[in-house]
Amino acid sequence: xxxxxxxxxxxxxxxxxxxxxxxxxxxxxxxxxxxxxxxxxxxxxxxxxxxxxxxxxxxxxxxxxxxxxxxxxxxxxxxxxxxxxxxxxxxxxxxxxx
Amino acid sequence: xxxxxxxxxxxxxxxxxxxxxxxxxxxxxxxxxxxxxxxxxxxxxxxxxxxxxxxxxxxxxxxxxxxxxxxxxxxxxxxxxxxxxxxxxxxxxxxxxxxxxxxxxxxxxxxxxxxxxxxxxxxxxxxxxxxxxxxxxxxxxxxxxxxxxxxxxxxxxxxxxxxxxxxxxxxxxxxxxxxxxxxxxxxxxxxxxxxxxxxxxxxxxxxxxxxxxxxxxxxxxxxxxxxxxxxxxxxxxxxxxxxxxxxxxxxxxxxxxxxxxxxxxxxxxxxxxxxxxxxxxxxxxxxxxxxxxxxxxxxxxxxxxxxxxxxxxxxxxxxxxxxxxxxxxxxxxxxxxxxxxxxxxxxxxxxxxxxxxxxxxxxxx
Numbered sequence: 001x002x003x004x005x006x007x008x009x010x011x012x013x014x015x016x017x018x019x020x021x022x023x024x025x026x027x028x029x030x031x032x033x034x035x036x037x038x039x040x041x042x043x044x045x046x047x048x049x050x051x052x053x054x055x056x057x058x059x060x061x062x063x064x065x066x067x068x069x070x071x072x073x074x075x076x077x078x079x080x081x082x083x084x085x086x087x088x089x090x091x092x093x094x095x096x097x098x
Numbered sequence: 099x100x101x102x103x104x105x106x107x108x109x110x111x112x113x114x115x116x117x118x119x120x121x122x123x124x125x126x127x128x129x130x131x132x133x134x135x136x137x138x139x140x141x142x143x144x145x146x147x148x149x150x151x152x153x154x155x156x157x158x159x160x161x162x163x164x165x166x167x168x169x170x171x172x173x174x175x176x177x178x179x180x181x182x183x184x185x186x187x188x189x190x191x192x193x194x195x196x197x198x199x200x201x202x203x204x205x206x207x208x209x210x211x212x213x214x215x216x217x218x219x220x221x222x223x224x225x226x227x228x229x230x231x232x233x234x235x236x237x238x239x240x241x242x243x244x245x246x247x248x249x250x251x252x253x254x255x256x257x258x259x260x261x262x263x264x265x266x267x268x269x270x271x272x273x274x275x276x277x278x279x280x281x282x283x284x285x286x287x288x289x290x291x292x293x294x295x296x297x298x299x300x301x302x303x304x305x306x307x308x309x310x311x312x313x314x315x316x317x318x319x320x321x322x323x324x325x326x327x328x329x330x331x332x333x334x335x336x337x338x339x340x341x342x343x344x345x346x347x348x349x350x351x352x353x354x355x356x357x358x359x360x361x362x363x364x365x366x367x368x369x370x371x372x373x374x375x376x377x378x379x380x381x382x383x384x385x386x387x388x389x390x391x392x393x394x395x396x397x398x399x400x401x402x403x404x405x406x407x408x409x410x411x412x413x414x415x416x417x418x419x420x421x422x423x424x425x426x427x428x429x430x431x432x433x434x435x436x437x438x439x440x441x442x443x444x445x446x447x448x449x450x451x452x453x454x455x456x457x458x459x460x461x462x463x
Contacts, residue, residue, distance in 0.1 A: 021204050021242030021270060023179055029101055029149035036179040038204045038244060038271075039318075041103045041151055091316050 012065070014095040016084055017057030022092050024052050035092055042092070047072075051080055055093060099375060101149030105178075106342040106353055107138070109169070111158040114187045116222025116453035117210065119248050119290055120282040122158065123356050126457035129345040135165040137365065139172045141343055144370035146176035150341075153178040158345070161188035167196045174201035181206065183246075186232030187225060198239050205236045206244040206273070212259040220252060222453040230267060237268040244271040249300065249322075250290040251440070257300045261307050265315055272315060274304065276322035280354035280408060282454040289449030291440040297325055324433055328398060329405025329421035336383035336407060341374060349373045351380055354408045358417050383407050383418070390419055392426045 018024060023036045024044075033049030035042040044052070050071070054064045061081065068075045087093040111126045123129070133141070142153065153173045160166055161184055173180045182197070186207040209229050210220040217226040236243045245264040247253070253260070257274065264272040276297075279287045292300075304319050323330050333340045333352045342353040347364045350356060363377045374380055382388070386399050393404040404410075405421020413422045413432045422429040 019242075019270075020240075021244075023203060025151075025177060025179075027149070027151060028177075029147065034151060036151055038152070038154075038179075038181045038206065 011097070012062035013060050014097060015057055015060050016055040016064070016088075016093050016095045018052065018055060019091055019094050024049070035087075037092065048083060051083060052087075052093075055084075057096065100338050102145075102339060102341050102374060103150065104152040104154065104340045105142075105145045105150045106154045106156060106340065107141075107160075107169075108156050108158065108342060108344045108353065109133075109138070109160045109163045109166070110345050111457050112162040113157060113159040113185065113454075113456065114162075114223055115159070115185050115225060116455065117220060117248070118222075118282055118286045118451035118453050119250055119277045120454045121278060121280040121354055122454065123281055123354075124285065126455065130457060132163075132345045133343075133347045133365070135168055137347065138165075138169050141347075141365050141370060142169070142173050142178065143176050144365075145341075146178060148371050148374055151177075151179060152181065154181045154183055156183040159185050159187055161185075161193070167193070167200050170197055170202045171200040179203050184208070184232075185221075185225065186229040189232040189235060191235060194235050194239055198241065202241070204242050204244070206246050207233050207236065208246045208248065209233075209260075209263070210247070211253045212256055212263040216253060216256075233267040233269070242270045243268065244273055244318075245269040246273040246275060248275050248277055249292070250277045251292045251296065252290075254292045254296050254300045257303045258307070261303075261315075261317070269315055271318060273318040273320065274300075275318075275320035278323070279412075280357070282452065284412060286449075286451045287436065288439060289451045291324060291436060292322070293441045294325065294437070295441075297322060323406075323409075323421075323423045324437055326423060327425045329402050329409070329423040331402040332406035332408075332421075335385075335403040337374065337380040338384065338403075341370075341380075349377075349379075351383070352406075352408060355379075357408055358411050360417075388418060392428075393420050396426065 021037055025034060025036060027034045033044040035044060054067055065077050065080060084093060088095060110132055111122050111129050160182060170180050180202050181204045182202055183206045207229060209217060211217040214226040218224050233243060233245065245267060247260050261272060277283050277290050283290060304317060308317050337351045342350045343365060344350060347366045348362050349365060360379050360382055363373050363379050389399060389404050393399050405424055407417045409423060410419045410421050411417035414429050419429060420427040422432045
């Protein structure tokens with residue numbers, strides 16, 4: 001279906017943030033970060049949670065990558081972009097330009 | 099054992115509307131001894147400890163509970179994502195602001211059609227304009243809004259205009275949910291089940307509109323299982339991801355399981371964790387060990403979990419049979435017959451519908 005085609009994060013200048021109906025929270029029962037929408041729960045790994053915590057609508061994708069590189073030894077930029085692209089397609093994340 | 103992700107809290111079965119597709123039980127009067135505010139607060143705290151992350155506040159009409167704001171505040175206090183599933187009736191600007199301040203995360207408003215005459219006829223009450231006002235109020239307060247429209251024979255031909263209405267209201271998401279035949283909807287099935295031609299037309303519209311509306315509004319389409327080859331994975335498996343607490347405190351693996359001949363269990367008598375982990379009700383159809391043929395050897399047994407236990411019981415009288423919706427079920431003829439009737443030229447298009455009544459109940463909260 002056309003709507004499920006991932007829209008690429010076409011520019012590192014985009015500023016991602018969580019969509020209004022989405023909440024990122026720590027689940028004490030499972031000891032994991034989770035992304036919540038009205039009908040879905042996405043259990044995140046630590047890297048996923050770290051990326052999303054940086055999606056504040058102010059940092060650019062480039063800024064997020066810089067921050068991740070400063071924190072972690074092994075960051076694959078394209079994997080971060082792919083992760084965000086997937087969440088954009090699922091409407092968990094929105095991006096404003098420039 | 100898995101921990102549950104979601105709790106459906108059916109706070110009350112009181113409702114100002116009379117929709118004939120309602121999935122509430124027929125014996126509404128048996129649920130009038132509603133949990134108190136304090137009892138709900140205890141349930142929410144126990145649910146959170148058990149691993150529940152999402153709370154769906156529903157009914158009936160949850161706004162009929164005077165303590166709804168307090169319940170939302172408690173839910174947020176224990177970290178739950180709170181989702182109000184409402185008709186919009188009773189959502190005054192003041193109440194909406196209080197709910198917003200209490201931390202309510204998301205609002206879903208049901209609307210019966212895209213125009214007042216049909217919408218009010220289906221709802222059995224003048225409600226259309228008030229629902230639209232409630233939807234606008236939700237957006238004006240900056241809440242994410244989902245518009246829910248239950249589809250059936252009488253409104254499914256209007257999907258295009260329904261999508262226009264949702265976009266016009268500023269909805270972030272629209273859920274087009276084909277009727278599921280439980281409770282009052284089961285009683286009214288033959289008057290609600292659409293024809294195959296109606297469905298195909300609606301689905302073509304949804305596909306076309308998904309392309310055009312992409313990026314602006316999310317369209318969720320809930321498939322009609324009577325027309326599917328395989329059953330729905332009801333609740334993601336019995337006692338696996340979700341639980342329901344109904345107005346009187348009974349706990350169910352699925353909101354329509356009260357119809358099954360199984361032992362009841364209540365938060366008034368047991369802690370929620372015991373109910374989830376140990377109660378005979380929650381263990382009865384958990385996993386795959388209970389499955390009959392053809393489910394037992396089916397490659398999809400961990401995908402659809404044998405389908406819906408309530409539907410199996412309704413159609414065959416035995417909750418432990420394969421959901422007859424499945425084309426592999428030995429009882430599939432029961433579903434095929436209903437589908438044939440819905441598609442026959444002699445199907446009375448005007449099969450009379452039974453509208454659900456308003457239960458008499460003492461006001462709580």
